[in-house]
Amino acid sequence: xxxxxxxxxxxxxxxxxxxxxxxxxxxxxxxxxxxxxxxxxxxxxxxxxxxxxxxxxxxxxxxxxxxxxxxxxxxxxxxxxxxxxxxxxxxxxxxxxxxxxxxxxxxxxxxxxxxxxxxxxxxxxxxxxxxxxxxxxxxxxxxxxxxxxxxxxxxxxxxxxxxxxxxxxxxxxxxxxxxxxxxxxxxxxxxxxxxxxxxxxxxxxxxxxxxxxxxxxxxxxxxxxxxxxxxxxxxxxxxxxxxxxxxxxxxxxxxxxxxxxxxxxxxxxxxxxxxxxxxxxxxxxxxxxxxxxxxxxxxxxxxxxxxxxxxxxxxxxxxxxxxxxxxxxxxxxxxxxxxxxxxxxxxxxxxxxxxxxxxxxxxxxxxxxxxxxxxxxxxxxxxxxxxxxxxxxxxxxxxxxxxxxxxxxxxxxxxxxxxxxxxxxxxxxxxxxxxxxxxxxxxxxxxxxxxxxxxx
Numbered sequence: 001x002x003x004x005x006x007x008x009x010x011x012x013x014x015x016x017x018x019x020x021x022x023x024x025x026x027x028x029x030x031x032x033x034x035x036x037x038x039x040x041x042x043x044x045x046x047x048x049x050x051x052x053x054x055x056x057x058x059x060x061x062x063x064x065x066x067x068x069x070x071x072x073x074x075x076x077x078x079x080x081x082x083x084x085x086x087x088x089x090x091x092x093x094x095x096x097x098x099x100x101x102x103x104x105x106x107x108x109x110x111x112x113x114x115x116x117x118x119x120x121x122x123x124x125x126x127x128x129x130x131x132x133x134x135x136x137x138x139x140x141x142x143x144x145x146x147x148x149x150x151x152x153x154x155x156x157x158x159x160x161x162x163x164x165x166x167x168x169x170x171x172x173x174x175x176x177x178x179x180x181x182x183x184x185x186x187x188x189x190x191x192x193x194x195x196x197x198x199x200x201x202x203x204x205x206x207x208x209x210x211x212x213x214x215x216x217x218x219x220x221x222x223x224x225x226x227x228x229x230x231x232x233x234x235x236x237x238x239x240x241x242x243x244x245x246x247x248x249x250x251x252x253x254x255x256x257x258x259x260x261x262x263x264x265x266x267x268x269x270x271x272x273x274x275x276x277x278x279x280x281x282x283x284x285x286x287x288x289x290x291x292x293x294x295x296x297x298x299x300x301x302x303x304x305x306x307x308x309x310x311x312x313x314x315x316x317x318x319x320x321x322x323x324x325x326x327x328x329x330x331x332x333x334x335x336x337x338x339x340x341x342x343x344x345x346x347x348x349x350x351x352x353x354x355x356x357x358x359x360x361x362x363x364x365x366x367x368x369x370x371x372x373x374x375x376x377x378x379x380x381x382x383x384x385x386x387x388x389x390x391x392x393x394x395x396x397x398x399x400x401x402x403x404x405x406x407x408x409x410x411x412x413x414x415x416x417x418x419x420x421x422x423x424x425x426x427x428x429x430x431x432x433x434x435x436x437x438x439x440x441x442x443x444x445x446x447x448x449x450x451x452x453x454x455x456x
Contacts, residue, residue, distance in 0.1 A: 010138050010204040011147065017203065018155035020196035021082075026162030028089065028189030030270065031170070032117055033252040034263065035092075035182050039099055041110040043253065043395070047380015049114050050249040051373040053121035058369035060122045064129055065362045074130040075205040081127035082197035088120040089190035096179040125369070129362040136349060136357050137206040148342060149285025156278035160271055162188075167267025174263065181263075221363045229419050230351045234364050236414040237344055238371040240301065243410055245375030247308050247403035250383055250396050254311070255326070258393040259319050272327045273334030284339035288346055292424035296343035300336045301415055305407035307333045308400040315392045351421045379403075 036049055064077065092113065099109050139147050166185040173181030225231030255261045255269060288296045310329050314322040352360045379399045388394030 013199055013203045014135070014138070015151050015154055017196050017199035018151055019158040020192045020199060022155045022159035023162045023192035024085075024189040024196065026159040027166040027185040027192070030159075030163050031166060031182070031185060032113075033249065034170075034256060034266070035096075035186075036110055036113055037253065037256060038178055038182070039095065039109050039113060040105065040107070041113070043250070043383040044380045045110045045114070046249045046253055047376050047383065049117060050245065051376035051380065052114055053118040054369040054373040054376070056118045056122040057125035058366040058373070060126045061129060061362045061366050061369075064126045065359060073205060074127075074134045075200065075203065077130045078127040078134065078200045079197055081123050081125075082193060082200055084123035085120055086190050086193035086197060088116060088123060089186055089193070091116040092120070093183055093186045093190070096183050100177065100179040125365065128365055129358045132348070132361045133358040134203075134205060138204075139349075146282070146285055146289060148346065149282035152281045152285075152338075152342060153278055156274060156281060160274040160278060162192075163274065164267060164271055167263050167271075170263040170267075215359060218363050218366065221360075222367075229421065230348075230360065232414060232417050233344075233347060233351065234367060236297075236301075236410065236418060237364070238367045239410045239414065240407060241368055242371035242375040243403055243406035245372040246379040246382070246406065247311075247399045248372075249376055249379060250399055251311070253383075254393060254396045258396060259314075259322055261319075261323060265323055269323065269326050269330050272330035273337065276331045276334035277338035278334075280335045281338045281342060284342050285346075287339075288343050290425055292420040292422065293343040293347040293350060294418060294420040295424075296339045297347065297418075298411075298415055300340040300343070301411040302408070304333075304336050304340060305404045305411065307336070307404070308407075309404040312397045312400040312404070315394075315397050347421070 032049065033046060036046060041049065067077070095109055095113055095116070099105060166188075169185055170178065170181040173184065221231070225235050252266070255266050261269070284296055307329065311326070314325055317325060348357070348361060348364065382399050382402070383395050386395040386398075388398050391397050
């Protein structure tokens with residue numbers, strides 16, 4: 001009974017901790033690129049703002065692996081990582097005072113932002129493997145999808161709400177001074193992360209000891225990737241995120257600089273994906289539990305490549321039409337990414353044993369960080385040179401097109417080689433199709449009947 005209580009309460013605390021983190025994400029991380037643009041960052045700087053922190057993230061996780069279980073517990077590492085992240089916001093906020101109050105409009109300011117943001121990302125990355133291992137011990141394997149679906153839905157709602165509030169605060173203070181708005185939302189983000197750190201300290205940690213016999217090097221992991229199911233899964237996600245990172249930093253640039261959207265409209269487009277992600281996350285979680293996370297990855301992995309291609313088409317529209325179009329496209333995108341994210345996360349829990357999960361998650365994250373670094377760097381350089389000169393915002397459109405094509409090729413080549421790792425029910429596509437299309441079939445039948453029998 002005592003053990004059951006220990007397992008139940010930490011899961012509730014974890015949800016509250018996730019809410020606090022999501023407020024930092026919604027009011028802080030989501031607005032780093034708009035903040036960089038306000039500080040005078042160009043496309044290369046925006047690319048580096050995504051890529052350089054990923055290198056730091058990769059390196060810091062090697063340190064995490066060395067000290068985890070031997071010199072520091074998972075709880076201690078998570079607490080100090082979150083606490084350090086909160087402190088880093090002070091440096092990020094100070095740049096607004098230097099730029100505006102002291103009128104130091106130097107090119108060094110955006111570079112300093114990259115440094116500060118790198119520290120913030122590194123602080124969060126150092127405990128990612130520890131947190132994954134910790135949660136592996138707390139959540140029952142049979143309810144992974146449903147629990148994280150519920151947790152992500154609640155956390156997503158908090159992120160959505162905080163991001164919406166932040167967007168309107170920025171538009172309100174824009175009339176006075178835009179930097180005041182960023183100081184306000186980043187201060188709230190900092191307070192939220194301090195709260196998150198406190199909650200991590202309250203959460204129960206089951207006994208854990210690092211097993212040296214299960215250790216293997218990163219090179220051994222990479223060398224065996226083609227011959228291992230988890231290795232092929234890791235290769236798929238890494239290359240997919242490389243393709244995503246080519247365009248990832250520039251959706252905000254495209255909306256704010258080329259479409260000229262207000263912060264409120266920028267927020268609404270961004271929120272569209274958060275809303276649908278929030279609504280569909282539990283469904284994807286249950287689908288993964290019942291039919292397998294690999295099936296969810298295959299469905300979303302082949303549809304996500306369409307998103308940047310559709311974004312590219314908006315360059316031919318007027319700005320008002322593009323805004324409404326992007327809102328619906330992002331709603332579709334949020335649905336797909338909800339499935340991809342929860343399925344890829346849960347696939348790791350399914351495929352890796354308790355003893356190996358910390359080291360496997362570390363290597364998975366390191367390779368993922370390196371992939372994002374390379375992708376964002378390439379995207380930053382491509383966005384600085386306009387090859388499609390006859391197309392409006394051609395420098396951004398070309399990275400959208402390249403990203404979409406590469407995503408599709410990665411899914412096409414690697415996904416078929418990955419196998420499901422747990423026993424699941426067979427997915428009856430005919431039954432699902434019948435269920436989903438039944439309302440449409442009924443509507444078409446009624447229209448056809450009315451045409452044939454206009455007096456009835």
